Amino acid sequence: MRRPITLDDQWRSAVQARDTAVLARTITAIERSPEFLLQLSREVFSVAPVNSIGITGVPGAGKSTLLNQLIAHYRAQDKQVAVLAVDPSSVQTGGAVLGDRLRMQDHALDDGVFVRSLSTKGQLGGVSETTFITAQFLKFAGFDRVFIETVGIGQNELDIVRVADVSALVFIPGGGDYVQGIKSGVMEVGDVFAINKADLDGVRALEKVLQLEAHDRENKTGFATTVCRTNAISGDGVPALVDALEAALGSPQASARRDSQLRAFSELLLSIELRQRWLKPFVAGDKGLEFFSALERGEKQPADIVEAFHASVRNANG
Numbered sequence: 234m235r236r237p238i239t240l241d242d243q244w245r246s247a248v249q250a251r252d253t254a255v256l257a258r259t260i261t262a263i264e265r266s267p268e269f270l271l272q273l274s275r276e277v278f279s280v281a282p283v284n285s286i287g288i289t290g291v292p293g294a295g296k297s298t299l300l301n302q303l304i305a306h307y308r309a310q311d312k313q314v315a316v317l318a319v320d321p322s323s324v325q326t327g328g329a330v331l332g333d334r335l336r337m338q339d340h341a342l343d344d345g346v347f348v349r350s351l352s353t354k355g356q357l358g359g360v361s362e363t364t365f366i367t368a369q370f371l372k373f374a375g376f377d378r379v380f381i382e383t384v385g386i387g388q389n390e391l392d393i394v395r396v397a398d399v400s401a402l403v404f405i406p407g408g409g410d411y412v413q414g415i416k417s418g419v420m421e422v423g424d425v426f427a428i429n430k431a432d433l434d435g436v437r438a439l440e441k442v443l444q445l446e447a448h449d450r451e452n453k454t455g456f457a458t459t460v461c462r463t464n465a466i467s468g469d470g471v472p473a474l475v476d477a478l479e480a481a482l483g484s485p486q487a488s489a490r491r492d493s494q495l496r497a498f499s500e501l502l503l504s505i506e507l508r509q510r511w512l513k514p515f516v517a518g519d520k521g522l523e524f525f526s527a528l529e530r531g532e533k534q535p536a537d538i539v540e541a542f543h544a545s546v547r548n549a550n551g
Contacts, residue, residue: 237262238258238259238262238269240272240273240276244259245276248373248374249374249375251313251344251347251374251375251376253347256347256349256371256374257349259273259370260349260351260367260370263363263366263367263370264351264363267505267508267509268505268509270363270366270501270502270505271502271505271506273366273370274366274498274502276373277366277369277370277372277373278369279373280372280373281372282369282372282398282491282495283368283369283371283372283379283398284372284377284378284379284398284482285368285378285379285380285381285396285397285398285399286378286379286380286381286397286398286399286400286401286478286482287380287381287382287383287393287394287396287397287399287400287401287422288300288303288380288381288382288383288400288401288403289382289383289393289400289401289402289403289422289423290401290402290403290404290427291403291404291405293405294403294404294405294429294430295403295405295429295430295465296382296403296429297318297382298465298466299403299427299429299463299465299471300316300380300382301340301465302463302465302468302471303380303471303474303475304316304340304346304380305340305468306471306472306475307377307378307475308340308343308345308346311345312345312377312378313345313346313375313376313377313378314340314345314346314347314376314377314378314379314380315346315347315348315349315368315371315374315376315378315379315380316346316347316348316349316379316380316381316382317349317351317364317367317368317371317379317380317381317382318348318349318350318351318382319350319351319364319381319382319383347371347374347376349367351363351364351367362501364381364396365395365396365494365497365498366498368381368396368397381393381396381397393422394421394422394490395493395494395497396494397490398481398482398487398490398491399424399425399478399481399482399484399486399487399490400422400423400424400425401423401424401425401426401427401474401478402420402422402423402425402426402427403427403429404426404427404428404429404439404443405428405429405430405433406428406430406431406433406434406435406436406438406439407433407434407435407439420446420450423458424456424458424459424478424481424484424486424487425458425459425460425461425474425477425478425481426443426446426447426458426459426460426461427461427463427470427474428440428443428460428461428462428463429463429464429465430464430465431462431463431464431469431470432464436462440460440462443460444460446458447459447460456484456485456486459477459480459481461473461474461477511542511546512542515542515545518545520541520544520545521541521545524537524538524541
């Protein structure tokens with residue numbers, strides 16, 4: 234059995250030194266213990282909000298390979314980089330199907346790079362509810378940029394805006410995926426449109442469609458969206474992509490997203506507190522068991538649990 238993590242000076246020193254084992258254990262605790270989130274949040278928000286960059290897009294677009302190139306670029310600037318690779322959940326264990334060792338192998342021996350796979354926990358939005366606090370924890374540990382790479386499931390990637398300050402939406406020429414993307418609303422999450430595998434046929438047609446979409450978005454929202462060509466194998470176009478992402482990080486839109494993320498996370502902490510302090514004790518306590526017995530006998534309807542809960546709260550408050 235793993236011993237619980239104590240957020241003491243020894244833990245803080247290990248985190249600031251970016252001790253891989255301590256980072257991994259802390260992230261595991263984040264995923265497994267709702268109560269731990271409240272404790273950790275009192276620590277990690279003592280630093281400025283995280284600068285997080287989402288990488289999402291259609292399956293097979295080469296997101297992980299492109300991310301390898303982005304990591305190399307930032308490391309050349311001596312920046313510390315963390316990657317949260319959000320993977321599908323195992324139906325048996327609930328853990329991430331893909332492991333850390335399958336990702337970003339070019340940087341496996343680099344102490345300035347930390348990679349962790351996160352499970353979606355069955356959420357189709359491409360991110361889990363703990364991704365935001367995990368990214369902030371990594372900023373607390375001293376990482377300059379935190380990348381969040383989501384599973385490639387197309388139109389359900391919209392949740393990336395809940396956890397990343399800016400996002401690059403990665404496309405590949407041909408196949409009609411970009412048309413489907415526009416129809417499904419996925420285009421809304423991209424601050425930068427990256428055309429990867431730009432040496433393939435159809436790149437000009439795709440670029441034209443994306444530029445028109447970017448122009449339309451700017452007219453409606455006032456926010457500019459940059460379209461970049463990249464080649465994740467050769468690295469062509471990566472510096473321009475980095476420039477576009479950094480410009481987006483400094484935009485009013487990114488600032489507004491950070492405010493929205495902080496509010497959403499505050500609401501999550503409140504829901505955890507209510508669940509742990511009130512809902513779970515009620516369900517497992519005498520009043521809850523009494524209600525479920527009556528439900529099984531046909532004496533209660535499912536909706537009656539609300540009044541039973543309120544009654545237990547009134548009684549507890551005298």
